[in-house]
Amino acid sequence: MNGTTALARDSAAPRRWRPRVTHTRPQVDPAAAEEAAAWLLTALGLDLENESLTATPRRMAQALIEMTSAPSFDLTTFPNDEDYDELVLVQDIPLQSLCEHHMLPFVGVAHVGYLPGDRILGLSKLARMVEHHARRPQTQERLTKRIADHLQDALEPCGVGVVIEAEHTCMTLRGARTPGTRTTTSALFGRLRDDARSRAEFLALTRSTP
Numbered sequence: 001m002n003g004t005t006a007l008a009r010d011s012a013a014p015r016r017w018r019p020r021v022t023h024t025r026p027q028v029d030p031a032a033a034e035e036a037a038a039w040l041l042t043a044l045g046l047d048l049e050n051e052s053l054t055a056t057p058r059r060m061a062q063a064l065i066e067m068t069s070a071p072s073f074d075l076t077t078f079p080n081d082e083d084y085d086e087l088v089l090v091q092d093i094p095l096q097s098l099c100e101h102h103m104l105p106f107v108g109v110a111h112v113g114y115l116p117g118d119r120i121l122g123l124s125k126l127a128r129m130v131e132h133h134a135r136r137p138q139t140q141e142r143l144t145k146r147i148a149d150h151l152q153d154a155l156e157p158c159g160v161g162v163v164i165e166a167e168h169t170c171m172t173l174r175g176a177r178t179p180g181t182r183t184t185t186s187a188l189f190g191r192l193r194d195d196a197r198s199r200a201e202f203l204a205l206t207r208s209t210p
Contacts, residue, residue, distance in 0.1 A: 018074050018075065018076050018077065019074070019075050019154070020072060020073075020074055020075075021072060021073050021074070021075050021128075021129075021132060022072045023069075023070035023072070023132065023135070023136075028065055028069070030061060030062070030065060033061035033064065033065060034057045034058045034060075034061040035057070036061075037056075037057040037058075037060040037061045037064075038057035041053070041056060041057060041060070064103075067096070067097075067098055067105070067135065068098065068135055068136050068137065069135055070131070070132045070133070070134075070135035070136065071128075071131065071132065071135070072132075073125065073128040073132065075121070075125055075128075075129075075154055076121070076122040076125055077119040077120065077121050077122070077154075077155060078119065078120050078121075078122070079118070079119060079120075080116050080117070080118055080119055080120050084116050084120065085115065085116060085158070086115070087113055087114075087115060087198070087201060087202060087205070088113055088114055088115075088116060088120070088121075088123075089111065089112070089113030089161075089202070089205055089206070090111070090112055090113070090123060090126045090127065091109075091111045091205070091206065092109045092111065093109060093110040093111070093112060093126065093127045093130045094109060095107065095108050095109055095110045095130055095131075095134050095164065095166060096134060097134040097135070097136070097137075097138060097140075097143055097166075098136070098137040098138070099137070099138075099139070099168055099169075099170045100137035100138050100139060101139075101170065102170040102174070103137060104168070104169045104170040104173070104174075105169050106140060106166045106167065106168040106169065106170070106183075107166060107167055107169075108164060108165045108166030108167055108182065109164070109165055109166075110130045110147065110162065110163070110164045111161075111162070111163045111164075111165075111205075111206040112126045112129070112130060112147060112151070112161070112162050113160075113161045113162075113192070113202055113205075113206075114151060114155060114157040114158075114159060114160045114161070114192075115157055115158040115159035115160075115190065115191055115192065115198065116155075116157055116158065117155070117156050117157045117158050118156070119155055119156070119157075121151075121154075121155055126151075129147055129150055129151065130147060133146045133147050133150065140164055140166055140168070140183055140185050141185050143164065143185075144162050144163075144164045144185040144186065144187045145162075145187045147162045147187070148160050148161070148162040148187035148188075148189060149187075152189050152190075157190065158190050158191050159188075159189060159190035159191035159192035159193070159195075159198060160187075160188070160189040160190060160192060161186070161187070161188045161189075161192040161202040161203075161206075162186065162187045162188075163184065163185070163186045163203070163206040164184070164185050164186075165182050165183070165184045166182065166183055167180070167181065167182050167183075168181075168183060186203075188202070
């Protein structure tokens with residue numbers, strides 16, 4: 001699952017409904033990151049002997065480590081004993097990630113919803129899932145699909161929908177320099193993709209255009 005260990009089981013083992021979600025990546029080397037940051041800042045003509053900049057390489061390295069380190073969490077689910085079959089949607093989940101092309105932030109919100117099957121998910125886990133997948137360099141398109149894929153695989157619902165709206169500083173602070181512009185991406189599975197009424201309801205609630 002794109003570097004995420006969410007469902008640690010084999011085909012013969014019973015399904016675990018509270019798996020530990022972790023982000024696998026090479027070992028982080030803070031000292032090497034700080035040294036690399038110092039080289040980069042020096043190459044950009046900055047004087048690191050200046051008192052105001054002396055600690056900047058360390059702070060820069062720590063900030064990037066924080067922005068690319070995904071926190072682990074328990075994906076808690078519960079039996080859908082009441083056979084609830086209507087949309088479950090969490091809107092405006094704050095989102096921060098990094099554009100992999102420029103290593104500049106994109107910031108916005110995610111709307112994540114699903115049509116329950118046999119299990120329902122603890123609501124806070126939708127926000128945890130967004131944060132978990134956002135903490136890495138990537139494109140917004142890939143992030144949207146990763147969240148949807150994870151929810152589909154972990155919960156096996158009747159439908160999944162993810163919409164992300166974000167402002168990309170690689171577009172607003174440099175290049176085209178168009179502040180205030182927002183990019184919207186979506187990923188829909190199951191009935192939220194195939195059933196016109198369910199799709200329209202989800203997109204209307206997320207204020208997106210079908």
